[in-house]
Amino acid sequence: MDYESAVKISGLVKTFNQKEVIRNCNMTVSKGSVYGLLGVNGAGKTTIFKMLLxxxxxxxxxxxxxxxxxxxxxxxxxxxxxxxxxTPIFYEHLSAFKNLEIHLSYMGIQNTDIQKTLGIVGLHDIGNQPVSQFSLGMRQRLGIARAIIHHPKLLILDEPINGLDPVGIREMRELFQDLVKKHDMTILVSSHILSEIEHISDVIGIIEEGCIVKEIELSTIEKDFADGLEEYFFSIVNGGMKHND
Incomplete structure (x- = not known):
């Protein structure tokens, strides 16, 4: 894809307690795309996201x-x-509306339709119910609302469908696709649910032991691997292909 880069990482290194957890990591996320970052637990996905922020x-x-x-x-x-x-953190005693209002105030942003954003993520008619009474899925929806309410150019989503039921997962999938197509956003997302990454991503990045070992367009995977992303992912992490072509 010949787009301007939204994210460009080169030679990234991070150590914790003298252990190298991110090592010579390179990544390119094209503007206007959905980049799915995959890896086993502890591979370094969340650490990279935290460094981006x-x-x-x-x-x-x-x-x-x-x-x-x-x-x-x-x-x-x-x-x-x-x-x-x-896990998103909120003011537990306050409503979803108030939580978003405080977030916008912190960012110095005004004139944003909070109620509309809550509706977009499926939090209709919740009134003044405190967040402490929310289910895990409702909290995740509120976290997504907070992530998009200021109309960002880039969304960084670490396991965004955690806690959602199948209906909620489908709704969020459609929302993410809509944000890219209609609102010119770029999305960098990680998930353990490979099928969801396969549904929404343009490019796949696979991280192993703190290093991106492969970046490849999903269309190429679909062309060369009959069983799709799952087959491709396990061919990488099980040692089938260790290095970039």
């Missing part, structure tokens, strides 16, 4: 988001990024 700092390497360095232009970049990382 400036929550964790690399010890080496370079991160650019829409051409800007996250270490230099973090505040400017984050105004154009929405995210769900791990």
């Amino acid at each position: 400036g929550l964790v700092h690399p010890v080496a390497g370079h991160i650019e988001i829409f051409g800007k360095d996250i270490q230099v232009d973090k505040k400017c970049i984050l105004r154009n990024v929405g995210s769900i990382i791990e």
Whole structure:
């Protein structure tokens, strides 16, 4: 895909307790695409997402988001990024509406239709019900609402369908596709549900032991692997293909 890069990572390294958890990692996410990041537990997906958001700092390497360095232009970049990382945290005693209102105030953003955004993610008619009474699926929907309410250019979603039932999963799939097609967003998403990544992604990145070992268009996988993404993924992680072509 010949698009402008939304995310460009080069030579990224991160250590925890003198152990290298991200090693010489390179990644390119094209603008206007959905990039599905796959890997087994502990491969480094969440750590990369946290570094993209400036929550964790690399010890080496370079991160650019829409051409800007996250270490230099973090505040400017984050105004154009929405995210769900791990389990969303909310003000438990407040309503969904109030939680989003506080989030917008923190970001210095006004004139956003909070009720419309809640409707988009399927949180209709919840009134003043406190978040403490929400199910896991409702919390996840609210987390997605918070990630998109300021109309970001980039969405970084770590296991965004966690806790959703099959109807909710399908609704979120359609929402993500709509955000890309109609609102010119770019999405970087991880999930353990390979079928969902297969439904929405344009490009697949596979991370092993802190390093992206493969970036490939989904259309290529579908052409060369009869059983699709699952067959391809396991051919990589089981040692069938260890390096980029």
